[in-house]
């Protein structure tokens with residue numbers, strides 16, 4: 001046996017160094033805290049099922065029936081017709097008129113993001129992403145070797161996009177505008193006027209809009225309209241899944257809907273071509289998609305009410321902490337408070353300090369593209385309100401102590 005074998009790690013690709021997904025990366029720190037005997041309260045991942053919200057039984061029935069009926073083989077790479085037709089009919093009923101051949105079933109919204117960016121963006125191209133962003137966008141761009149350009153969203157204006165800043169970022173290499181509305185991590189919902197400006201901007205610069213609408217049903221005032229309803233001819237690809245509004249994140253079942261404009265025909269063909277290479281997205285769960293989007297959605301009203309109550313508890317408690325501000329979320333289950341940090345301190349340092357002292361795991365804002373000195377961090381507020389109140393009391397005590405000693 002060659003003696004050098006054990007000592008020499010085999011090389012990995014350089015792009016892995018550029019790839020970062022803080023929401024899960026930070027779990028290694030939490031495990032270290034657990035190993036020291038402290039209970040960790042995981043507020044890092046937006047998984048409603050982990051907090052006791054249950055997948056609707058008619059979805060489980062449809063997926064298990066599909067397995068029992070023998071639907072366990074490969075499926076067409078674009079998805080089964082019944083699922084594609086149901087998603088197209090649902091999008092059409094919500095004001096984005098499309099035929100089923102413009103729907104692609106994906107392995108969650110995540111794969112939709114991956115397919116769309118790989119189909120639309122070349123190495124060296126630029127993509128406009130919100131700041132803060134959901135970090136998969138920048139992670140995928142890192143693997144493509146394309147460049148994210150962050151457009152600011154403004155906490156002093158309910159985290160709405162700063163359109164003037166956005167306009168300064170366009171270059172001849174810009175290909176795509178990403179919108180996340182309703183937003184993770186801020187909980188923002190954009191008004192129609194802002195949405196119209198985003199569409200006009202994209203049209204002026206010949207950009208495709210990737211509209212991440214995975215939280216569209218989770219507006220506290222009711223479902224939020226799809227972006228494409230404002231302009232049926234705009235070049236919009238809408239992304240969503242069963243993960244959030246249908247409470248089945250582990251099923252990895254999602255879809256993308258390509259707007260009806262023929263200008264997107266090449267994009268659709270390119271995404272279908274890439275999708276062929278991965279054969280299909282999870283099979284039996286696709287049989288639950290029609291049940292989800294055409295069946296009983298009463299769980300969503302219950303879920304929205306529960307989320308709105310938790311958002312209120314969150315905003316009140318965090319805004320009562322000296323030095324902290326939290327914009328009230330209007331959808332989904334995230335808040336992004338900001339702590340005024342002493343000079344030289346970072347959001348990551350604060351979040352790790354909080355974890356080590358209290359076992360509360362949040363994600364630092366720089367993991368979403370925010371400047372580290374702005375003291376932002378993201379909280380997932382899916383825990384029940386009593387548990388949240390106790391968490392926020394611990395955050396308040398830790399923060400008081402931190403500010404006293406870190407200054």
Ligand SMILES: Cc1ncc(COP(=O)(O)O)c(C=O)c1O
Pocket residue numbers: 046107108109110111134180183184212214240241242243249253254
């Ligand atoms: C904005 C946004 N997009 C996409 C995803 C990924 O969702 P999925 O489970 O559908 O892949 C998430 C998950 O948290 C998200 O918040």
